[in-house]
Amino acid sequence: MKDRLDFYNSYKEEHRIFNNRVQRFWAVFGVLISIYTLIILDDVWLFLLTLAMMTTIGAWGLNIVSGFAGQISLAHGAFIGIGTYTAFVLGGNIGSSVLSYGLDMAIWLPLSGIVPMLFGILISPVTSKLKGLNLGLFSIGIVYFVLHIFQNFRTVTGGSGLGRKSPDFVFLGFNFENGITIGNLVLNENNLIALFSLVILILSGFGVKNIARTKTGRAFFSIRDRDIAAEAIGVDLLRYKGIAYAISSFYAGICGALLFTFTGGVEPNQFNFVYSVTFIAIVIIGGAGTVLGPLFGSFFFILMPSVIQEIIHFFGLFEQSSLLNLAQIERLVFGIFIIVFLIFEPRGLWGIWFRLRNYFKAWPFSY
Amino acid sequence: MVELSSLLKFEDVSLSFGGITALKNVSFDVKEKSITSIIGPNGAGKTSVFNCISGIYSPDSGNIFFEDANITNMRPNKIAELGIARTFQNIELFENLSVLENILTGVHRRLDYGILSGLFYSSKAKKGELYARKEAEDIIDFLEIEEYRYSYVMSLPYGIQKRVELGRALALAPKLILLDEPAAGMNNEETEDIARFIIDINEELKISVLLVDHDMNMVTDIAHEITVLNFGEKIADGTPNEVIENSSVIEAYVGSSKK
Numbered sequence: 001m002k003d004r005l006d007f008y009n010s011y012k013e014e015h016r017i018f019n020n021r022v023q024r025f026w027a028v029f030g031v032l033i034s035i036y037t038l039i040i041l042d043d044v045w046l047f048l049l050t051l052a053m054m055t056t057i058g059a060w061g062l063n064i065v066s067g068f069a070g071q072i073s074l075a076h077g078a079f080i081g082i083g084t085y086t087a088f089v090l091g092g093n094i095g096s097s098v099l100s101y102g103l104d105m106a107i108w109l110p111l112s113g114i115v116p117m118l119f120g121i122l123i124s125p126v127t128s129k130l131k132g133l134n135l136g137l138f139s140i141g142i143v144y145f146v147l148h149i150f151q152n153f154r155t156v157t158g159g160s161g162l163g164r165k166s167p168d169f170v171f172l173g174f175n176f177e178n179g180i181t182i183g184n185l186v187l188n189e190n191n192l193i194a195l196f197s198l199v200i201l202i203l204s205g206f207g208v209k210n211i212a213r214t215k216t217g218r219a220f221f222s223i224r225d226r227d228i229a230a231e232a233i234g235v236d237l238l239r240y241k242g243i244a245y246a247i248s249s250f251y252a253g254i255c256g257a258l259l260f261t262f263t264g265g266v267e268p269n270q271f272n273f274v275y276s277v278t279f280i281a282i283v284i285i286g287g288a289g290t291v292l293g294p295l296f297g298s299f300f301f302i303l304m305p306s307v308i309q310e311i312i313h314f315f316g317l318f319e320q321s322s323l324l325n326l327a328q329i330e331r332l333v334f335g336i337f338i339i340v341f342l343i344f345e346p347r348g349l350w351g352i353w354f355r356l357r358n359y360f361k362a363w364p365f366s367y
Numbered sequence: 368m369v370e371l372s373s374l375l376k377f378e379d380v381s382l383s384f385g386g387i388t389a390l391k392n393v394s395f396d397v398k399e400k401s402i403t404s405i406i407g408p409n410g411a412g413k414t415s416v417f418n419c420i421s422g423i424y425s426p427d428s429g430n431i432f433f434e435d436a437n438i439t440n441m442r443p444n445k446i447a448e449l450g451i452a453r454t455f456q457n458i459e460l461f462e463n464l465s466v467l468e469n470i471l472t473g474v475h476r477r478l479d480y481g482i483l484s485g486l487f488y489s490s491k492a493k494k495g496e497l498y499a500r501k502e503a504e505d506i507i508d509f510l511e512i513e514e515y516r517y518s519y520v521m522s523l524p525y526g527i528q529k530r531v532e533l534g535r536a537l538a539l540a541p542k543l544i545l546l547d548e549p550a551a552g553m554n555n556e557e558t559e560d561i562a563r564f565i566i567d568i569n570e571e572l573k574i575s576v577l578l579v580d581h582d583m584n585m586v587t588d589i590a591h592e593i594t595v596l597n598f599g600e601k602i603a604d605g606t607p608n609e610v611i612e613n614s615s616v617i618e619a620y621v622g623s624s625k626k
């Protein structure tokens with residue numbers, strides 16, 4: 001009996017997200033370093049880090065439907081677009097030529113997740129019945145359908161080639177533009193947006209982890225791995241596929257709302273087919289079906305081109321080369337990275353991280 | 368012996384695929400708390416019976432009752448929710464999950480916290496997860512697979528995989544468990560282990576068992592009642608002794624082994 005009790009307590013311990021001292025240390029350390037970085041930086045790297053955090057949220061969304069539940073989606077960009085325009089319409093400055101309500105971010109941000117989620121639920125009776133290639137084709141159809149509407153629905157999107165401006169970051173009446181001064185620490189708009197993104201990123205991350213460690217996630221995994229066996233143990237396929245789409249679309253919408261509010265505006269063709277495929281690449285590079293993979297993939301995708309650029313500048317490589325310009329080299333190297341990953345590390349960056357972590361398991365506590 | 372009531376009634380079921388008749392007017396009962404077996408040569412229609420019961424196939428005619436419910440055209444997940452669990456002839460484990468996760472997934476139908484609860488890992492979800500874990504650990508103990516708890520299922524030997532699949536089915540806490548050739552491809556020792564587990568499942572866990580096999584030996588040792596299929600038709604039923612002595616059964620088996 002006592003054995004059982006010990007067991008029970010140890011499960012409790014095991015079921016925590018950070019279930020030992022080492023992990024808790026690194027989690028707190030990681031957050032503190034992140035906050036510090038986002039406070040002291042104020043340059044292109046701060047901009048890129050913020051983009052990467054926002055992109056991660058979208059990648060997590062795609063990972064839930066494709067990596068967790070195994071349902072291919074080539075329409076993720078469309079859901080990101082729907083979230084973006086929800087934010088733009090609700091939050092956009094009144095008086096502009098496009099539909100705008102000038103609402104607070106505390107209203108438009110949640111709704112920019114909920115609206116695409118409802119759209120996801122609306123089409124789920126179809127998506128849940130399709131499989132494999134058919135589902136892929138259907139989702140491509142969705143991308144083009146939604147893109148067509150974006151291009152032509154001028155009052156909302158500004159129309160093809162023009163686009164519209166984003167709302168401002170005004171949260172509960174506080175405009176991020178004003179910045180915050182604490183003692184002699186000055187946080188400008190960019191720092192505040194970055195810190196705000198970090199908060200949303202952490203909340204989203206806990207959401208993903210919680211899905212993965214509870215019944216919902218296991219239902220997703222079971223559908224992905226063996227749908228017939230999943231049904232035979234009582235998993236309602238249609239319901240759980242619908243739920244996967246709904247959660248995925250929610251994340252997509254939040255990502256779009258933040259990302260394009262941050263960049264200042266958007267043109268409808270942003271949400272084309274290639275944009276959706278980009279997210280697939282991010283998830284694959286990072287490690288599909290894992291919790292941290294999409295985070296790694298997003299940071300890699302957003303930061304890598306600039307890192308490559310820095311390296312090229314640093315070594316003065318290719319400066320006079322007429323063969324390839326800088327942007328081409330960037331893309332070439334990036335493409336090579338993707339291919340190398342697909343061939344040598346199917347679990348993506350997560351796989352590399354996993355091996356490193358096992359290598360340094362208890363560091364710096366053991367010995 | 369007290370006459371027990373029927374848990375499952377398979378009534379006059381026919382099933383065909385194009386021109387092939389898989390089942391032809393097959394009827395049998397599974398009594399409460401019994402080990403009932405279906406035997407027959409390969410292609411006799413045994414797996415088709417299971418697929419009809421668990422809702423994967425829809426019979427062309429006939430009815431299937433479980434307790435008081437007509438489950439003939441129910442969705443597989445609804446049938447599972449009523450308390451019927453199964454294993455598959457060709458192992459159908461969730462291959463990217465560990466042994467523990469596979470078995471935890473089997474607890475699914477008994478966890479009643481909602482999606483949002485899970486998303487926020489509320490105290491209700493936490494309680495549910497700890498309960499699921501305890502249930503899964505009990506099954507892991509029962510099946511003696513403690514050492515494989517965290518192993519990914521694809522890395523395990525075939526016999527252990529079969530046991531994990533049995534564990535996943537047990538995790539439903541079913542009233543009836545369907546086992547499709549649980550001893551196929553196993554050596555004598557492994558077959559004895561499986562037979563012992565089946566008897567324990569029936570006697571200790573009080574779960575009724577419907578067991579399919581094409582090999583008579585294990586079945587005649589542990590089953591209370593046997594139904595024999597050949598070419599989709601029932602050719603005999605009764606206690607193991609009755610069935611062994613039945614001439615058409617002998618013929619079907621001898622005939623098929625000659626092929």
Ligand SMILES: Nc1ncnc2c1ncn2[C@@H]1O[C@H](COP(=O)(O)OP(=O)(O)O)[C@@H](O)[C@H]1O
Pocket residue numbers: 384387388389407408409410411412413414415416
């Ligand atoms: N999904 C299917 N499609 C076509 N034929 C099938 C299918 N399932 C079973 N059959 C046929 O039904 C007959 C019975 O098969 P099955 O139930 O698997 O037999 P057993 O399990 O006794 O070996 C066989 O002739 C088989 O080819």
Ligand SMILES: [Mg+2]
Pocket residue numbers: 413414415456
């Ligand atoms: Mg069979």
